[in-house]
Amino acid sequence: MTLARSSLVGRLVVPLIVIQAILSLVATIVSLLVWQQPGDAYAFAQMHIENLSVEALAMQPDGRLVLTDTPALAEFRAARPQVRLAVMQGRQVLDGSSPELAAALRELGFPGFASATLRLTQGTLSGAMVTATLVPTRWGDVIVVSTDNPLQAADMPALIHHMSGYLVRVMTLVLLSTALIVPLVVRQALRPLRAASRQAARIDLRSRDFRLPDGRGVPSELVPLIRAINTALDRLDEGFGRQQRYAAEAAHEMRTPLALLAARIGTVSDPQAAQGLRRDVERMRTLVDQLLFVAWLERGEILPDAPLDLVALARSVVADHAPLAIAQGREIALAPRVDRLPIRGNQRAVESALVNLVQNAMRAEPPGGTIEVVVRGPAEILVVDHGAGIPAAERDRVFEPFWRRDERHPGAGLGLTIVKEAAAAHGGSVSVHDTPGGGATFRLTLAVDAHPDRHAG
Incomplete structure (x- = not known):
């Protein structure tokens, strides 16, 4: 069972959101309960x-x-005998309120506060801490006034319920x-990683010298990884280049013995045997030439910048064959x-x-049958046959290199490899399609700029 790969953005964003939510909740609670201003303890207890x-x-x-005097209110008064409670509606103190607090309010002339916490400086309750809050009821708004009622444990449920909203x-x-800001910040921070990924995707056999940047703008956490990748690419480039040189030198060295062998075939007395040997030597010489040509293409030593006419080139190849x-x-x-069809290429x-x-x-x-060679713009050549075709599973x-459908097919299996490498060297591609009525159509596309003086026929 394989675990699904999760996004790095998701791994960063989700924990950050959770941590931010927890820290915000803790900071709010701490600010309410610990970092209290004078009078906060009385205001929090007022909710109860x-x-x-x-x-x-x-x-x-x-x-x-x-x-x-409900049982709950009677129990509260018994537990806190120092607390005085009064309820006002308008400028009227309701019956059942504390007589001392009602008298103090009358002495103050029924002040017009609605929600406030203050200390009385005159009257019979001078020095008492008074808390008043405006409370909506089914009988209209009333003002609940209490004195000397600081926050206690029994007040916490009411405080939590009140503060929950x-x-x-x-x-x-x-x-x-x-949720809106953190993903943007994380994506912005990961831009160098995405840029490095796009640059890494450009590395192939024709751009082996390209390396990922590790300079300015790259986060320090990514620098060791990028440098490790560049070091690995250096080793791979060196090893691949060494193998290419060995293959090219080996193929080049084989030319001399093949030439000597071809010369000595003339001394063979049996004409039929000599003909067979010449055929074998010619096949070996073709293979060597193809190996050298593939190595030349893979090393990226060609410069597709010479002027050439695709129509003239195709006409010459068709005439030769x-x-x-x-x-x-x-x-x-x-x-x-x-x-x-003038273009620039090799x-x-x-x-x-x-x-x-x-x-x-x-x-x-x-x-x-007839083989068709079609040349068309912007820089495309089609070679059409009407044979058995190529199954879709085999088209890639x-x-x-060296792939053949079976041993009865002549050649070493390098011809189409050369086509692919030549197309890639010109920034193009080669693909196989079905020929209407049966057969295979090879499409060679060269992604080069066409010459401006092209004339349509």
Whole structure:
């Protein structure tokens, strides 16, 4: 069972949001309970006595609103005998309120506060801490006034219930803000990593000298990884270059013994045996030349910047192969869609690619058939045969070095590899498609700028 890969952004964003939410909640609670301002303890305790007072309000038959002595309120008064409680509606103190506090309020002229915490400096309750809050009830707004009632443990449930709505609003705002801002910050921080990924994707056999940047703008945490990757690329580049040199030198060294062998075949007395040996030597010489050409292409030593005409090049290749095609009972035809197709490329590489495509089509074309070479803009050549075609499962493998469908097919399996490397050297590609009615169509595309003086036919 394989575990699904999670996004690095997700791994960073989710914990940050959770941590931010927890820290915000803790900071809010600490600020309310620890970092209190003078009078906060009385204001927090007021929430409990508010609930008890509202529950104790009752409307009398004569229409008077009074503060009754409910069991909960009686228990509160017994536990805190120093607390005085009064409920006002407008400028009227309700019956059931503390007489001392009611008298003090009358002495003050029923001050117009609604929600406040203050210390009395005159009157019978001079020095008492007074807390007043405006509370909505079903009988209208009332003002609950208490004195000398600091926060105690019994007040915490009422405080938590009262503050829960506030905390929910705060936490919702914090979470929404964090969910919007943190992903943007994290994505911005990961931009160098995405840039390095895009640059790493550009590295291939023709750009092996390219390395990932580890200088300015790259986070220090990524520098060791990038340098390790660059070091690994250096080792791979060195090893691959060494193998290429060995292969090229070995193929080059084989040319001399092959030439000597071809010369000595003339001394063989049996003509039939000599002909067989010449055929084998020629096959070996072709293989050596192809190996050298593939190594030349892979090393990226070609410069696709010389002027050439694709129509003229295709015409030359078709003319060279026409006698061989006729000798094999086939025909080959050029079907240009333009009179001229001047581009900039490498003559030898493009010509070798087209030769290999034509030779491959000649082997596939049934006797009596016609191979078509189509040249069209912007820089594309189609080689069409009407043979058995290539199954979809094998269309990628046909371009692999030394791959052949079976041993009956002649050649070393390097021809289409040369086509692929030549196309890549020109920034293009080669692909295989079905020919209508049966067969295979090879499309060679060269991604180079066309010459501005092209003329359509």
